[in-house]
Amino acid sequence: NIQTETPIEAKDPLPSWEEGKTKESIKSYVVDVTTEGSPNFIPITDRIATFDNDGNLWSEQPAYFQLFFAISRIKALAPEHPEWKNKQPYKAVLENDMKSLMASGEKGLIEIVMTTHAGMTVEAFEKIVKDWLAKAKHPRFGKPYNELIYQPMLELLNYLRANDFKTYIVSGGGIEFMRPWVEEAYGIPKDQVVGSSIKTEFSLENGQAQIKRLPAIDFIDDKAGKPIGINKFIGKKPVFTSGNSDGDLQMMQYGDSNKHKSFQLYLHHTDAEREWAYDRDSHIGQLNKGLDYAIENGWTITDMKKDWKVIYPFQLNEAKN
Amino acid sequence: NIQTETPIEAKDPLPSWEEGKTKESIKSYVVDVTTEGSPNFIPITDRIATFDNDGNLWSEQPAYFQLFFAISRIKALAPEHPEWKNKQPYKAVLENDMKSLMASGEKGLIEIVMTTHAGMTVEAFEKIVKDWLAKAKHPRFGKPYNELIYQPMLELLNYLRANDFKTYIVSGGGIEFMRPWVEEAYGIPKDQVVGSSIKTEFSLENGQAQIKRLPAIDFIDDKAGKPIGINKFIGKKPVFTSGNSDGDLQMMQYGDSNKHKSFQLYLHHTDAEREWAYDRDSHIGQLNKGLDYAIENGWTITDMKKDWKVIYPFQLNEAKN
Ligand SMILES: [Ca+2]
Ligand SMILES: [Ca+2]
Incomplete structure (x- = not known):
């Protein structure tokens, strides 16, 4: 970049991050590995950054947003399924009985997911997700779910991209649940989304090719599945990994084993108020x-309460004083 | 692109293609869908082009090059496996008995592939592939296999990319067999390679994360697997598809169903001499x-003998007169 007149360095690339150890360690890492001549310089093609989504780029409470989506779909489909009134786990969903739903265990949740995520073409599912996002509101904040993304993480994504990192999502959530909205929300294109998936089927109907979603798990992109998914989809080891739960540990260990200097960032949810x-x-x-593991290995831990000036983009105006 | 002084349009983007119907149809398609204001204009983010590899970007005779790789590995590993001398399909490989090897059928070939492609880390396998490419020579041309790539197709890839198409490989070959060399050969990065894969396993050994290749098929990217792989890895329907065999038909039908104007290009191997x-x-x-199907649906068919001035890059000097 030849920008001799604009002193870009003078601008704060992470304005929603409080000054302190966390922000400083991110910035000094990025400067170190992107400065030509630095012993830790990383070629642009190796600047791979992988971000968990739920609880890391957007909120995940009081339940995973994809579960809210599934519940909303069950309710929308219920008129066509009168038998659900007396059948678990559907009955629990229709009666807003989260306790019985959770008691249905993994088996019940998978059934809810398969019923709501399979049986249609890929295009039809994309439209269903978009329609839901356009209407549904988060129970606590009364905002569309895709507005509950973290402003400081958006700045981090932009900062990394401005320094020629390629940013990917690597999430336990469904690839095709994320793809319809992540480009607009995070600036991450569809082919840079790694996630869990169900099987699909190709067919030619009246000369028209289509891909239909099947009620069977294809890949779970969680825990050891994350580095496996990264290798499968990206084919390169990340140098910057970012997550918030034990499900991200293996991805971060994988990044930590990079021959290049790497950076692992855990987000610690410490802010009950905001x-x-x-x-x-x-x-x-x-x-x-x-x-x-993060403490033992000296990884960077974001303390949400201390390190973030603001949580969501819609609070930016409130925060400005 | 602001290039007012250099008349780029005047340069032939496909100099190794003979003038004629095939070249003209490719060029007029690209101009049509990339000219703003054209009723067929395609936004840049939707300009997805998918290319089969074997027999489409490089040769595949007298056997798939990945099979030559596997045979070479069996021979290299044979000293550690004295039992192979009397055990099929290894015996056939060691005795250069292609007839018996083929007679071992799919089961025999899969065993050869698993023995040679699994059991090591991803990094170790990448090195094995690169070492093989550096030394092995094609039996007919006496050249490294990665020099048996098609010059006219390289020009087509460049031409599409110059017009903001994103080019992907979608091949029945192994993803991790292709990734080590396709960036240099075709300008296609590792995360734009869709292919067949075997399962992998993550582990942490002495604090070092590693991914090991397992002798089990994960995904076969052929026939209906191609559109399924495209949807899984890319998440968008291609507008430009290119292949050479029945294994590409579903991918091309998938492209043909695009809401945008699409282009399907079959390569017909018609040149026994070159x-x-x-x-x-x-x-x-x-x-x-x-x-x-291509003839019925008016797809474009490259006649290698008539349409290509030259086959391989190393013949460019010979061709210049
Ligand atoms: Ca998470
Ligand atoms: Ca082929």
């Missing part, structure tokens, strides 16, 4: 082993 | 149903 506070004992986004 | 001539009855790269 967002949520949870870690070692949480059913959603548990951060226990990962927290110990 | 390359090979084969189609409907070939055991490798059979083009039968695909040829009928």
Whole structure:
């Protein structure tokens, strides 16, 4: 970049981050590995950054947003399925009985997901997700779910891209649940989204090719699945990894084994007032082993309460004084 | 692109293609869909081009080059496996008995592939592929395999990229067999390679994360697997598809169903003298149903003998007169 007249360095690339150790360590890493002549310089083609999504780029409480989507779909489809009134786990969903839904366990949740995520073409599913995002509101904030993304993380994504990092999502969430909205939300294109997936089927109907979603799991992009998914989809080891739970630990260990100088960033949810506070004992986004490993290995831990001036973009105006 | 002084349009973007219907149809398509104001204009983010590899970007005769690689590995590993001398399909490989090897069928070939492609880390396998490419020579041309790439197709890839198409490989070959060399050969980065894959396993050994290749098929990127792989890895329907065999038909039908104006290009191997001539009855790269479908649907068919001035880059100097 030949920008001799504009002193870009003078501008703060992370204005929503409080000054302090976390922000300083991010910035000094980026400067170190992108400065030609630095012993830690990383060629542009190796600047791979992978970001978990739930609880890391957007919120995940009081339940994963994809579960809210599934519940909304069950309710929308219920008129066509009168038998659901007396059949679990559907009955629990229709009666807003989250306790019975959770009691249905993984089996019940998978059934809810398959019923709502399969059986249609890829294009039809994309439209369903977009329609939901356009209408649904988060129970606590009363905002569309895709507005509950973290302003400081958006700045971090932009900062990395401005320094020629290629940013990917690597999430336990469904690839095709994320693809319809992540480009607009995060500036991450569809082919830079790694996630869990269900099987699909190709067919030619009246000369028209289509891909239909099937009610069978193809790949779970969580825990050891994350580095496996990164290798499968990206084919390169990341140098910058970012997550918030034990499900990200293996991805971050994988980044940590890079021959280049790498950076691991855990987001610690410490802000019950502005967002949520949870870690070692949480059913959603548990951060226990990962927290110990991060401390032992000197990884950087964002303390949401201390390190972030603002949580969501819609609070930016409120925050400005 | 602001290039008012250099009349780029005046330069032939496809100099190794003979003037004629094929070249003209490619060029007029690209101009049509990239000219703002054209009723067929395609936004840049939707300009997805997918290319089969074997027999489409490089040769595939007298056997798939990945099979030559596997045979070479069996021979290299043989000293550690004295039992292979009397055990099929290894015996056939060691005795250069291609007839018995082929008689071992799909089961025999899969065993050869698993023995040679699994059991090591991803990095170790990448090095094995690169070492092989650096030393092995094609039996007919006496050149490294990665020099047997098609000059006219390199020009086509460059021409599309110059017009803001994003070019991907979508091949029945192994992703991790291709990734080590396709960036240099075709200008296609590792994360734009869709292909067949075997399963992998993540582990942490002495604090070092590694991904090991397992002897089990994960995904076969052929026939209906191609559009499925495109949807999984890219998440967008291609507008430009290019292949040479019946294994590409579904990918091309998928492209053909694009809401945007699309282009399907079949390469017909018609040149026994400079390359090979084969189609409907070939055991490798059979083009039968695909040829009928292409003719019926008005797709473009490259006649290698008539349409290409030169086959391989190393012949460019010979061709210049
Ligand atoms: Ca998470
Ligand atoms: Ca082929």
